[in-house]
Amino acid sequence: MPRNLPINIESLLNGKAIESNRLEFKKGWNPDGIYRTICAFANDFDNTGGGYIVVGAEEKNGKAIRPVFGVDSDSIESIEKEMIGFNNLINPYYQPAVFIEEIDNGLIVVIKVSAGERRPYKVPDQVTSKHKIYNYYIRYNSSTIIAKDDYERELMNLANRTPFDDRGNPNIGLNDISSALVRDFLVAVGSKLADEDLSANLMNVLEQMDLIEGPVESRCIKNVAAMMFSEHPEKFFNTTRVDIVIFPEGREKNPNNMMEIEPIKGSVPNMIKETLNYLKTNIIRKNIIKPKDSEQSIVFFNYPYQALEEAVVNALYHRDYQEREPVEITIEPDKITILSYSGPDHSISMESIKSAAILRPRRYRNRRLGEFLKELGLTEGRATGIPTIQTELKANGSPRASIETDERRTYFLIDIPCHPQVRGLNILDETDDLEGNLLKVYNAIKNNTSIFLADIVDQTGLSLRTVNRCVSKLKEMKRLSRTGSRNDGRWIILK
Numbered sequence: 001m002p003r004n005l006p007i008n009i010e011s012l013l014n015g016k017a018i019e020s021n022r023l024e025f026k027k028g029w030n031p032d033g034i035y036r037t038i039c040a041f042a043n044d045f046d047n048t049g050g051g052y053i054v055v056g057a058e059e060k061n062g063k064a065i066r067p068v069f070g071v072d073s074d075s076i077e078s079i080e081k082e083m084i085g086f087n088n089l090i091n092p093y094y095q096p097a098v099f100i101e102e103i104d105n106g107l108i109v110v111i112k113v114s115a116g117e118r119r120p121y122k123v124p125d126q127v128t129s130k131h132k133i134y135n136y137y138i139r140y141n142s143s144t145i146i147a148k149d150d151y152e153r154e155l156m157n158l159a160n161r162t163p164f165d166d167r168g169n170p171n172i173g174l175n176d177i178s179s180a181l182v183r184d185f186l187v188a189v190g191s192k193l194a195d196e197d198l199s200a201n202l203m204n205v206l207e208q209m210d211l212i213e214g215p216v217e218s219r220c221i222k223n224v225a226a227m228m229f230s231e232h233p234e235k236f237f238n239t240t241r242v243d244i245v246i247f248p249e250g251r252e253k254n255p256n257n258m259m260e261i262e263p264i265k266g267s268v269p270n271m272i273k274e275t276l277n278y279l280k281t282n283i284i285r286k287n288i289i290k291p292k293d294s295e296q297s298i299v300f301f302n303y304p305y306q307a308l309e310e311a312v313v314n315a316l317y318h319r320d321y322q323e324r325e326p327v328e329i330t331i332e333p334d335k336i337t338i339l340s341y342s343g344p345d346h347s348i349s350m351e352s353i354k355s356a357a358i359l360r361p362r363r364y365r366n367r368r369l370g371e372f373l374k375e376l377g378l379t380e381g382r383a384t385g386i387p388t389i390q391t392e393l394k395a396n397g398s399p400r401a402s403i404e405t406d407e408r409r410t411y412f413l414i415d416i417p418c419h420p421q422v423r424g425l426n427i428l429d430e431t432d433d434l435e436g437n438l439l440k441v442y443n444a445i446k447n448n449t450s451i452f453l454a455d456i457v458d459q460t461g462l463s464l465r466t467v468n469r470c471v472s473k474l475k476e477m478k479r480l481s482r483t484g485s486r487n488d489g490r491w492i493i494l495k
Contacts, residue, residue: 008190022051025059044115056108070106168220343409
């Protein structure tokens with residue numbers, strides 16, 4: 001069965017889907033240089049997720065020169081046969097994936113090199129030479145170099161240390177993976193795999209997406225497959241959700257006046273989408289000031305959407321999915337706080353964290369998850385998140401965001417300040433029939449003290465903002481309270 005490239009070939013050639021340090025172009029078939037790069041990508045020194053080698057194309061500024069040079073169709077078969085022998089020279093054995101793509105009325109060979117499960121790998125400097133000298137190779141920026149001295153020692157320390165998201169998980173079954181979510185992703189990134197019959201060939205498609213590991217007799221689906229394509233990843237990664245809590249008067253001023261939004265669950269892309277939809281609909285407000293001495297209005301937001309987008313994506317991308325803690329978003333009159341576990345990599349200095357400028361980790365925690373989010377356009381994957389947040393806040397006229405962690409790096413907290421000209425937390429709708437709405441919400445809770453806010457919305461036909469306002473008012477009137485956790489608690493009707 002022919003293999004289909006899991007990402008769109010145009011995005012690959014344009015350098016949009018893959019960072020330049022994970023992409024190498026070769027005009028022709030040069031096995032000596034190509035296999036040194038294959039070895040480097042397989043070692044995945046920075047945990048960025050391997051890389052791609054495009055044979056038959058030249059590069060300029062990280063993009064393929066078009067039209068591509070191409071590979072003679074008569075040489076394709078011989079290249080594939082040669083690779084079988086050269087793969088055996090990699091120690092331990094490693095086999096990259098090979099794809100033949102038609103582009104610009106010609107053919108190119110795309111070699112996809114996933115991060116190896118048995119690193120470190122070494123390969124002869126010249127695979128075509130009779131006298132073979134072996135070395136370990138790594139990527140340094142966009143170059144392939146021999147791992148020497150400290151680099152070699154550090155590479156040795158990475159032996160059998162596969163990031164959690166890229167490990168196989170025997171508890172994940174094929175039925176846990178949603179073929180609909182897989183197809184939505186493949187369509188979004190423009191992969192030819194979207195044309196496959198996923199109902200019959202889901203395992204084969206997952207394998208081509210490098211989401212399966214292990215020998216034929218004991219294949220395992222990787223953790224990242226459940227993160228991306230399971231509707232209930234919390235089955236495998238406990239407490240995977242986003243909790244949103246609102247303190248209309250501020251947490252310190254009145255901690256008892258709070259509203260808890262229904263936890264946001266699902267796949268990582270879904271949690272990102274639903275969280276941002278909530279913030280955009282219920283929290284973000286546009287403000288217009290018309291100065292008396294100028295015809296031009298001043299337009300700003302209490303929170304710029306792009307800043308919140310970067311912060312939410314970063315929290316779900318870089319969190320530790322082995323931690324039993326949710327991503328927590330706290331909304332107060334003067335700021336939004338986003339808390340995730342665990343904290344930033346120890347390779348990032350405390351000075352850099354306190355400056356809240358650019359945080360460039362030595363290696364990424366979730367290399368494959370980041371790769372998928374990058375293909376969806378949700379993250380740049382180049383340590384640009386914090387700079388983007390600060391740039392958007394500055395352009396909006398808002399103060400800088402601040403970052404906090406502890407010495408052990410057990411958590412990551414970012415405070416995004418509200419625009420100084422916006423007073424209070426203007427997120428609650430005033431309604432014409434407050435008394436009637438209070439009665440609707442009160443009766444819904446009285447009939448079912450275990451009811452969730454989303455169910456109250458369905459029963460009453462009120463908006464979530466109005467339901468939250470009514471619940472807060474009922475608590476203030478001492479007619480209602482709540483006990484227990486968000487998921488297992490219940491309402492208490494007071495006299």
